[in-house]
Amino acid sequence: MNTKLEKLEDEELVVLFVQHQDEKAFSSLYKRYFLSLAKYIGWLTNDRSKGKDIAQNIFLKIYQSPTLFDTSRRFKTWLFVIAKNQWKNELRNHSNREKHKKILAITLGQKEETTEDNRLKNLSKALEQLTEAHKEVFVLKYSNGLTIKEIAQILDCSEGTVKSRLFYALKKTKEFLQNYEKKEVFK
Numbered sequence: 001m002n003t004k005l006e007k008l009e010d011e012e013l014v015v016l017f018v019q020h021q022d023e024k025a026f027s028s029l030y031k032r033y034f035l036s037l038a039k040y041i042g043w044l045t046n047d048r049s050k051g052k053d054i055a056q057n058i059f060l061k062i063y064q065s066p067t068l069f070d071t072s073r074r075f076k077t078w079l080f081v082i083a084k085n086q087w088k089n090e091l092r093n094h095s096n097r098e099k100h101k102k103i104l105a106i107t108l109g110q111k112e113e114t115t116e117d118n119r120l121k122n123l124s125k126a127l128e129q130l131t132e133a134h135k136e137v138f139v140l141k142y143s144n145g146l147t148i149k150e151i152a153q154i155l156d157c158s159e160g161t162v163k164s165r166l167f168y169a170l171k172k173t174k175e176f177l178q179n180y181e182k183k184e185v186f187k
Contacts, residue, residue: 010075018066026066030059033076036144037083043139044087046124054086077153080146084136084154091132126176134169137162 005013005028016025034055042051058079062068070078127135133155140151148166152159 011071014066014069014075018069026063029062029075033079034059037079040080040139040144041083041087043127043143044136045090046128050090054083054090058082058086073153074150077150080140080144080150080154081156122177122180123173125180126173129176130169130172134165134172137165138169138173141166 005024008016008025008028010029010032013025013029016022017029037058038048038052038055040051041054042048045051045054061082062079069075073081127138130138136155137151140146140154141148146154148159148162151162155162
């Protein structure tokens with residue numbers, strides 16, 4: 001990547017891309033955010049490949065219509081708002097939800113998993129017990145390392161609401177994992 005571009009802020013890269021059709025600027029934004037966006041969506045959908053597909057589609061839409069960028073927002077938060085909306089669109093599609101349930105059931109039924117696989121599956125089970133709002137805050141914070149302020153901007157709510165949702169998400173996740181581990185010990 002061009003070191004000159006690496007030093008630029010996201011919004012400066014967007015301006016270069018929108019006003020000057022600088023594809024290297026777009027590429028720089030893509031490299032900065034594709035993996036974290038795909039990971040975020042992958043956690044929300046419980047499907048890593050689906051996360052990558054949706055992230056790819058988001059960047060394709062941005063590439064095709066860069067003027068849709070809301071200049072009143074930071075690029076990073078705007079991008080995650082788009083991802084959140086894409087995820088909600090996926091939830092509305094009933095056939096996709098059923099497909100995800102079948103894939104999860106098949107995945108959870110597999111034998112001889114590594115400890116790390118077990119931890120991730122247990123965490124996925126715990127996250128499934130959360131409301132959509134609590135799950136979303138948890139994933140934004142711990143999977144993508146966003147700040148409380150950035151999460152509040154993405155979700156269009158107050159920082160206090162984010163903190164509250166995060167507190168309850170952590171509490172419920174911890175309770176679920178503790179109870180689940182107890183059940184596993186006594187099997």
